[in-house]
Amino acid sequence: MVKLLSRGVPIQQAKRILEDDTVCDVIKIGGLVRNKDRFVRRRQRLLGPQGATLKALELLTGCYMLVQGNTVCVIGSYAGLKSVRKVVTDCMNNIHPIYNIKTLMVKRELMKNPELANQSWDRFLPKFKKVNVKRKKVAKKQKTPYTPFPPPPPESKVDKSLTSGEYFLGEKEKEKVRREAKSKKQKEIKFQREEKRQKLFEPPKEFKVTTDKIQQPNQEVDIIALKKKMKKNKLGNYKKISN
Template sequence: MSNDEDVAVSKTKSHRKEKLYWKIDPFLPTDNKAGAFAEESSFATLFPKYREKYLREVWSAVTRALEAHGVACTLDLVHGSMSVRTTRKTYDPYIILKARDLIKLLSRGVAVTQAVKIMNDDISCDIIKIGNLVRNKERFVKRRQRIIGPDGSTLKAIELLTQCYVLVQGSTVSVMGPHKSLKEVRRIVLDCMKNIHPIYRIKELMIRRELAKDPKLATESWDRFLPQFRKNHLTTSAKTAKKNEKLEAKNAARTAAGLPAESSTDVAAKKKVYTPFPPAQLPRKVDLQLESGEYFLKKHEKDARDSAKRKQKQAENTEKRRAERAEAFVAPTEDAAPTVEEKRKRKRKDLTLEAARERSEEVEATKKKKKKSKHKAEEEVDS
């Protein structure tokens, strides 16, 4: 009985496993019941001139990869194109679309070792055109570089989170990976070209990856966990309220400093008065010449005037340089030592000042003594 029960449990588990994990079987030649195709399908694509040398070197590897699926390929160096077509040996009707993607990736700069992986059933590709999304050339280059990041760090983060291969080349971004991840990469690239930094989407993907590990959150909405990177556009009333708050804070600081408060009308008065008329047009060079009379001068007169101005300027510069050179030869002013007479006069002056100071001190001392004696006499009379 125990053996039968064990067998029953194992059968149930294996059945559940088959339901949970749906395995896609490869398309084999035996699956094509209709035999060879009635019509030939073909695709062609152009490639840039700088890819010609590389494609000639690796074309044998491309031919071998396509022959395994019964697809023929041609490299036309005269017209600069690659083409693929079905043959009598082709058994998979969808493989021609995979071959078309292969030559597209090769023309966009993807290496052959990476491009041949597109022939697998679980890998798809997407070529995102970004050349016409931004008009300004400098802005386009900056935003395209933002996808790559410093030392390719942003691009590496996108590849790790989405399990995709991403190549930024010229005006396109080539992506290879699972179909669901291709949509994520396309969203990141297009948002980046709309001036939304890829780091915001990378943060969101990292949070989603962590939330997917928790089975309790499988049936719940993840919106409360995801960051909201949206610009808040304030209404007119909200803008006015914010402006009034700033004005109140400024007035509080002014009153604390002992300055008069400002009102909203004062702030409005400081602004320039709006006028619907454009400013006056600046005069042209010809107009200025007409006003000064220079326009009517002859060629030799103009040359004479210019040479006179040039000579005057040269004379001024020469005089300036001569004065600068002469400054080095000017002797500095020296303080002369005092003579015997000056020393005697200074000594006499110092003696007279000292005698005057002593005399004034003696006078003040006598005045104080008189005052004291007077006070004593008054006190004796009172007593």
């Protein structure tokens, strides 16, 4: 009882250990996972969103659970402690508690049926397949060949001015060079802007339509054949009206 109280269990639950049928278990989970971030995430799985997973485990096993720090304190019956320890160790070994909760729910329903008391429950229990999640492949960095000589140091401003010859110029000459470079850059920018403006005033390209059905003006038209067709059409319309 003192051990449970020292681990943060409330006194109302710690008093239950004095009863004959109630036992406790302190499951140490700190050494099961080496990575700290991974350990925190897997410990959070036992609690679930707003403590839903922890409440489900307490209802199914009939035990009180307290997840705190590197330990999990459990108070309940022997059978309940055994199932809780399995769920906790599986969760730390990257098996989600929901799978064990489903099996516990099926077992709870099977226990109500007295005919299945002496039979094997393997055919009723759910079987979960292991799924390998595809992860992104990290591109390996190409190793540069080893050279005993260090890389050359970057050139300073003094070195650059020495190579260009500005170091030996006077202040007035240096100022003149800067102005020329600045004016040259401004002229280039101005030229680019003018080119963009001129593109807006360029007319669009005209597409020539070439069709064989359009009659050319130079082609000769048969006037006699057209007159015969007109007469036939007039006679046909007159016959229809008279009928």
